[in-house]
Amino acid sequence: MNTELILNYLTDLEQNNCRDWYHGHKEEYKAANAEFEALIQELILRIGVTDSSILHNExxxxxxxxxxxxxxxxxxxxxxxxxxAHIAPMGKLPVPVGYYLMxxxxxxxxLGGGLFADMFKDATSMIRDHIAKHPDRWETVITAPGFTKNxxxxxxxxxxVPAGYDKTHPQAQYLKYxxxxxxxxxxxxxxxxxxDFLALAADVFTQMQPFNRFLNTALDGFKMPERP
Structure with missing residues (x-):
């Protein structure tokens, strides 16, 4: 697996960010993209040891x-x-939340996890409500040693704090999100x-899982808006 090839291609693209260069170097893109997809495949297998919901993804x-x-x-x-890439139960859709790599x-x-998108009002409301109803569970997740370390x-x-929520709630700061x-x-x-990267990434993504599970429990039943 040649990750240097990925970095070299992206560096060249940043320095030559125009359509002529991009289309003139399609073979380099294909080679770098193949290495990236191989990296994603290995991450799927390693994350899948503790989260089988993502194993079906290509x-x-x-x-x-x-x-x-x-x-x-x-x-x-x-x-x-x-x-x-976003590795999640529904592929690269933002909900359910999963594991993000840039x-x-x-x-x-x-490496990222959780809900990055803030344009889905229903998703925001569902998570706020879940934090409001389960402050102790949220506190347990975000104060775990493996979480606070990373x-x-x-x-x-x-x-x-938005209207409808207790301004003195113990998790008030997170209700603002x-x-x-x-x-x-x-x-x-x-x-x-x-x-070394794969070993660290698998460990970091594993440490994210309680956080992702909390959010996905909150988001149970959420439906992505249909495009007009």
């Missing part, structure tokens, strides 16, 4: 395109020089050692 169904939507962005670069050169790679809960947050996610940074040096 790597090609979990990855995201390199192209960017530049319509509302000042940055008109056509490509995001990053390989990304490889981006320059120390910008990370993670801090991040997410888009309101300034105040509209998304709840985790990020674990990964260095380029670690990525260049595939076996």
């Amino acid at each position: 790597p090609k169904d979990l990855t995201f395109r390199l192209t960017r939507d530049t319509r509302f962005s000042h940055d008109k670069s056509p490509y995001n020089p990053a390989f990304r 490889i981006k050169p320059g120390g910008r790679s990370f 993670f801090t809960v991040s997410g888009t947050s309101l300034k105040n 509209k998304s709840w996610y985790l990020e674990y940074p990964i260095s380029d040096e670690l990525l260049c050692s595939p076996e």
Whole structure:
């Protein structure tokens, strides 16, 4: 498994972020993407030891395109020089939550978990309600030694506790959130050692599982909005 090939391709794409270069280096893309999919396949097998809900996935169904939507962005670069994947029970859909990997050169790679999307109001309400009803369970998850060693809960947050929730609730700070996610940074040096990376990634993703399970319990019954 050649992870350096992945990093080298993405570095070249970042330095030559235009359609002419991208289309002129399709073979390099195919080679790097094949290595990334092999990495995802190995992660599926290792995560699957403790979470069998993701074992049915095919790597090609979990990855995201390199192209960017530049319509509302000042940055008109056509490509995001990053390989990304979401390994979850329903593939790369954001719900149920799963395990996220982004490889981006320059120390910008990370492992993630939880709900990154904050545009699904029903999902936000379901998680808030679950935290409000089960503050002790939430506290147990986010104060576990394996959790506090590796993670801090991040997410888009309101300034105040939203209407309908107790402002003095013991988990009031988390009721302000509209998304709840985790990020674990990964260095380029670690990525260049595939076996070391895979061992660490499997361990980090395993440590995320109680957090993901809490959110997925809250999200039971959620349906993704249909596209118009």
